[in-house]
Amino acid sequence: MNLLLDLALVAWLIVLAIHVARTGDDRNAIIAFIAFGLLLGLAWTRLGAIDVALTEAAIGGGITGLLLLRAEAHLRRGRQAGSAPRKASGATSIVAALASAAIALGLGLAVLAFPSPAPTLAPPALAAIDATGLGNPVTAVLLAYRALDTLLEKVVVLLALLGVWALTPDHLWGGAPALKEANPPQPLLYLARTLPPFGVLIAVYMVWVGADAPGGTFQAGSILAAMWLLVMLAGLRPAPETRSRLLRLLLVGGPALFFAIGFLGFAVAGGFLAYPEPLAKALIVGIEAALTVAIALALGLLVAGPSSKAPAP
């Protein structure tokens, strides 16, 4: 029965992926892609990767969908303004199909070429987990064993945000991004009032449970970002001005705290990003909380885009 379920899931994923690729209308393709992200989350749980499933659901089902839909709405407006609609010619489609097939084949060969059983560091990771005070080996890898990678990832998110902000025209620099719908429909207003309390609760739960069970900063950060975007879309709260000092401090605060604790490791625990053993869990949860806020703000502002209003004098 398990095998049958897995086969069915793979078949649905492939059919849905083909549907996404074949759909001519951009918006329909994006909607099917959001559905694909949710289904992919289910597929990850079948592989026992619950942390990945949570991330896939939060990113694929939440943030990416909104980002793509915003981009599509923007493009559609541009197209209405005059330029001819693009049409993919037959040759382009064939080249794209061949390139996709080559990539799929290459990935398939690469996966099949893995040694079996795959080399794993899972037993040593589990053996050392007591020193961190954590119960979730994924969090232990992300914030203790390979904390340097995680630290650099968070900095990359900030760099991406700088890249988006760099697109701001000079006279709008420091202003707020325009996110509010022109006339938000009533159901959206209702949803923006009802959903965020649940979302915030679930996000706090995700950070807290991440120490001992699947969950963690990135999932929680993307849920918070999604809820924040919902409130801004409905116009219940305005988007913040990007020159706001508090906003920038919070954005930098997470990685800065991570760096500070990392350097403190030289003095207390004998190395960069080394935690003193009795305090390890408290430090890790503290870093996670600060990072969650930073990630939520960064993801929300990434989707909101560069500022499009001049800063208030």
Next chain:
Amino acid sequence: MAEFLTGAALFILAVTALGLFRVLRSELAVERMMAVQLLGTGAAAALLLLGAASNTPAMTDVALLLMLLAAFSCAAFTLGQSDEAADAAAPKGDEP
């Protein structure tokens, strides 16, 4: 019992998939949006069943997240809808 729960999950997913492809091909935008809602509900039900079958309580969290984000994506879908309505009323599209 685990077999039965997995079978039930498979059945729910099969029914959801059938519904999904019917809805995704619909002409009406609102119906296509319901595809994501349908999948959110179906996948959450399947996850709860599978979590019970494999005794993994963390699967419940994934189901929780799917429900939340399915509702959220419904809001994301309204993006640009109001533009269209505005454009229909006044065909001069305004630049952002």
